[in-house]
Amino acid sequence: MKGVITLEFALVFPMFLVLIFGVMDFGRLFFAYHTLQYATREGARLAMVGYKLQDEGGNELTRLESIIKIIKENASLAVDPDGLSISIFPVDEDYGDPEGWEGITDPGRPGDIMRIRVRYTYQFITPLIANFFTDGKVIIQAETTYKNEPFRT
Numbered sequence: 001m002k003g004v005i006t007l008e009f010a011l012v013f014p015m016f017l018v019l020i021f022g023v024m025d026f027g028r029l030f031f032a033y034h035t036l037q038y039a040t041r042e043g044a045r046l047a048m049v050g051y052k053l054q055d056e057g058g059n060e061l062t063r064l065e066s067i068i069k070i071i072k073e074n075a076s077l078a079v080d081p082d083g084l085s086i087s088i089f090p091v092d093e094d095y096g097d098p099e100g101w102e103g104i105t106d107p108g109r110p111g112d113i114m115r116i117r118v119r120y121t122y123q124f125i126t127p128l129i130a131n132f133f134t135d136g137k138v139i140i141q142a143e144t145t146y147k148n149e150p151f152r153t
Contacts, residue, residue: 021126029122029140032078036142039074040118043067044144047088047107047114050151063107064088071118085119091145110150117143 046053046067053066061069067088072081088105091113108114119141123130130136 018126018128022129025124025126025129028078029124029138032120032122033140033142035075035078036118036120036140037144039071040116040142040144042074043071043086043116043118044114044146046070047116048146048148050110050148050153064105067107067116071116075118075120079120079122083120087115087117087119089115089117091115108148109153110148112148113145114148115143115145117141 047063050063051066052063053061053069055061068086071086072084075081075084086105088107090106090108119139121137122140124133124136124138127136
């Protein structure tokens with residue numbers, strides 16, 4: 001009987017570990033996604049009112065630098081801020097991506113309808129789970145569309 005219990009344990013325990021680590025990995029993924037979504041919304045809140053932050057030396061940052069700084073600060077709890085890809089661009093009346101928007105990073109002027117898109121490449125830590133994804137990675141993306149308020153430029 002002792003040998004049967006050991007055999008059952010040897011068969012079930014690895015599957016149990018994969019399940020536990022898989023739950024933890026996907027939990028980290030969902031946490032990273034929701035943190036990115038929150039950081040993107042905070043960046044949009046700052047952007048729409050035209051507010052500018054200051055750097056550590058007390059110098060005023062540009063609107064673009066302020067938006068990027070607030071996004072990176074809010075996302076840093078769950079992801080590496082240096083791994084973020086941040087795009088800020090105008091959208092057309094249908095809230096679609098305009099032609100040739102890629103590479104544009106502009107917080108817009110008062111009254112402009114803008115979109116912030118943040119992308120991050122998430123790396124799975126569980127090897128068995130990572131095998132289901134290209135290079136063990138998945139790109140997560142968060143977006144927020146907003147209209148700039150009438151602020152002073």
